[in-house]
Amino acid sequence: MPKPVTIQPVRGTLGILIPGMGAVATTFIAGVLAVRKGLARPIGSLTQMGTIRLGKRTEKRVPMIKDFVPLAGLEQLEFAGWDIFPDSAYEAAVKARVLERGLLDALKDELEAVRPMKAVFERRYVKRLDGPHRKQGKSWMDLADQLREDIRTFRQTRKLDRLVMVWCGSTEIYIEPGPVHQDLKSFEKGLVENDSAISPSMIYAYAALQEGVPYANGAPNLTVDIPALQELAKKKKVPIAGKDLKTGQTLMKTILAPGLKARMLGLRGWFSSNILGNRDGEVLDDPDSFKSKEVSKLGVLDYILQPDLYPDLYKDFYHKVRIHYYPPRGDDKEGWDNIDIFGWLGYPMQIKVDFLCRDSILAAPLVLDIALFLDLAARAGMSGIQEWLSFYFKSPMVAPGLYPEHDLFIQLKKLKNTLRHLKGEELITHLGLEYYDE
């Protein structure tokens, strides 16, 4: 048997810090509170609902994941966040119009107690948004220090054992990695000099890592996907993960595309269009924020289908992604996909997907899982990029020189094998020849 990795036990309370207390964050917080009270079930959460097979099929050992690895329990979580609007989590959840008012009212006292701290924000990074609840500072570094103070105060006043931070803020404009992002020294100089290639989300990430707090990025912003912050994560021995939660349309894409490829069916084109009317949709209506999202969404098919390896099937397929802001729909997004495929002898066929989803309902359980697994990673002494959490992201971060793994099923296998590895269980290869030996 392989040796298990030493994992610090779960003790005390885990604080979850959330920059951006909008639709996703409040649906997540309210959801955890509702599950705690027995009002609802944590559907969509692998940590809460999932099982893991151990050993041979004949052993019939299939524990729940939360019983197999030591994860913080839902009753051990506390929440805090930042936003440019001073609304409590209750008010923000009511405005987001994701969860029913009756449910929110049943959780009102606890949700009202979660009040955002003043945010680090600059309009040039999220052009369609502005709000009054902001910190003032002499420099980016000064603002980072203020965030660090917020983190320390939250830790002390609530007597928290551990913390994690998950970015649920709006999508910032597209930023190319540049010289200031290349190493920690240049980055810190940039913080002092207010370098415009450093965005607010990077300042939150810097503050978290300096305080030894694991950081995950739920949006497509560059944020921790830069060598400077990865260097800091390694230096401080803190795990990081990102980026962009894999929910609606991209989730479907990474379910369908591996299936087409498994059967060696060809692809001529994939046209994806979305309508959504929440604040996220409004922010993404700005071309610079959309560019961050577009880059995050477009990579998926190339990596899964590998046109270089399969030119007859996937060379030059046409891939287009559109997001349209359409207020009447609120958070209830509709994502259409038209997929032009071809089969035996090149005969064309079409697949149409019309996914009437709820964005934040799909995203909330991912925030929970990411927070719990990042905390597990920290207690297991894992630091830097946590590629085994690719399962949750549209645009997974990977070590330099590696291509990201987008296939949802390979990602799940990787995640579960990582849990087996941590606990010293045999990895599952699905070979299974031994069942047929004489």
Ligand SMILES: NC(=O)c1ccc[n+]([C@@H]2O[C@H](COP(=O)([O-])OP(=O)(O)OC[C@H]3O[C@@H](n4cnc5c(N)ncnc54)[C@H](O)[C@@H]3O)[C@@H](O)[C@H]2O)c1
């Ligand atoms: N819902 C999904 O399915 C999904 C999937 C993938 C990614 N995301 C991303 O998650 C993020 C949140 O989505 P949402 O639907 O909750 O959006 P939202 O607009 O409801 O919430 C975002 C919140 O972030 C706040 N904010 C913006 N900049 C900030 C800053 N610098 N500091 C603190 N707060 C800040 C905004 O005021 C807003 O309240 C978006 O970036 C979105 O693209 C969502």
